[in-house]
Amino acid sequence: MKYFVIxxxxxxxxxxxxxxxxIEAYLRKAGVxxxxxxxxxxxxxxxxxxxxxxxxxxxxxxxxxxGTFNEVLNGLMRARKAGFNHAALGVIAIGxxxxxxxxxxxxxxxxxxxxxLMADKRKKIDIxxxxxxxxPEGRYFGxxxxxxxxxxxxxxxxxxxxxxxxxxxxxxxIQTIILNHAPALLKIETDTESxxxxxxxxxxxxxxxEGGGFLVAPEAKNTDGVLNYATVTQCxxxxxxxxxxxxxxxxxxxxxxxxxxxxxxxxxxxxxxxxMHADGEIYTSFGSNLRSLTFENLPGAxxxxxx
Numbered sequence: 104m105k106y107f108v109i110x111x112x113x114x115x116x117x118x119x120x121x122x123x124x125x126i127e128a129y130l131r132k133a134g135v136x137x138x139x140x141x142x143x144x145x146x147x148x149x150x151x152x153x154x155x156x157x158x159x160x161x162x163x164x165x166x167x168x169x170g171t172f173n174e175v176l177n178g179l180m181r182a183r184k185a186g187f188n189h190a191a192l193g194v195i196a197i198g199x200x201x202x203x204x205x206x207x208x209x210x211x212x213x214x215x216x217x218x219x220l221m222a223d224k225r226k227k228i229d230i231x232x233x234x235x236x237x238x239p240e241g242r243y244f245g246x247x248x249x250x251x252x253x254x255x256x257x258x259x260x261x262x263x264x265x266x267x268x269x270x271x272x273x274x275x276x277i278q279t280i281i282l283n284h285a286p287a288l289l290k291i292e293t294d295t296e297s298x299x300x301x302x303x304x305x306x307x308x309x310x311x312x313e314g315g316g317f318l319v320a321p322e323a324k325n326t327d328g329v330l331n332y333a334t335v336t337q338c339x340x341x342x343x344x345x346x347x348x349x350x351x352x353x354x355x356x357x358x359x360x361x362x363x364x365x366x367x368x369x370x371x372x373x374x375x376x377x378x379m380h381a382d383g384e385i386y387t388s389f390g391s392n393l394r395s396l397t398f399e400n401l402p403g404a405x406x407x408x409x410x
Contacts, residue, residue, distance in 0.1 A: 106137040107155035114167035152178025168198015173382035191406040203246040206310030208410030227403040235396040252304035254378040272314035288374040293366035301337040318353030329365040
């Protein structure tokens with residue numbers, strides 16, 4: 104077994120770099136062959152992952168949070184399209200959210216996530232593909248896409264240098280409710296339904312949670328052949344504050360302003376620019392003019408080392 108470990112040194116507010124000695128000590132003790140490389144720039148993790156897959160490494164490991172994981176995933180999927188589909192994806196959960204890791208049963212704990220990695224139990228999971236904007240060939244995602252409200256939450260969370268994890272996202276949620284509350288008129292069509300609605304938030308989910316623990320799509324499973332969606336229609340700021348604890352528990356579906364469902368393919372257009380994140384990685388931010396997107400589920404597209 105050959106492991107290729109990709110570390111984002113600044114993930115988790117610097118926890119990535121601090122974890123390098125412990126990662127290497129664990130791998131040496133386990134007696135496995137490995138190579139560890141630090142990322143140096145945006146999208147570097149994708150380049151490293153694709154090259155490692157082409158070099159026939161058995162497990163490509165993302166030692167980071169969800170943002171770097173998304174890059175590693177995209178590198179692996181690009182290699183897969185080129186016929187290099189031998190490698191599995193592994194995760195060491197040392198980021199701020201670790202939502203994808205949670206969705207595949209990897210504990211939010213360094214020692215336990217290393218134990219999972221070494222056990223090398225694998226399963227195939229679905230992967231999502233979003234197309235539009237600066238990615239005409241599409242960008243892959245493993246956990247979820249946020250459009251509107253939760254994309255702005257992600258943008259704001261990156262500007263909170265002191266906080267980490269769930270508290271960081273909760274603070275950004277409160278800021279966004281107060282400062283960013285304008286809905287977009289979305290026209291949405293899936294393989295089974297279509298509608299038009301003033302929408303504050305649209306989240307496309309492959310896993311049940313985002314933001315370090317918000318259960319946006321509690322029924323979502325990354326092995327069921329479909330993607331889930333959750334929307335919040337135009338509503339008051341007070342209602343948004345009421346929804347926050349409900350989303351934390353996954354009980355927000357009982358509110359009339361919330362719509363939940365599943366799809367295999369979805370397309371949307373908007374009357375205003377869309378802000379969006381992919382697995383916590385900012386896809387479009389303020390100043391973007393992105394107004395149309397398509398989503399597709401790719402069943403069983405990738406092997407992961409699961410908990």
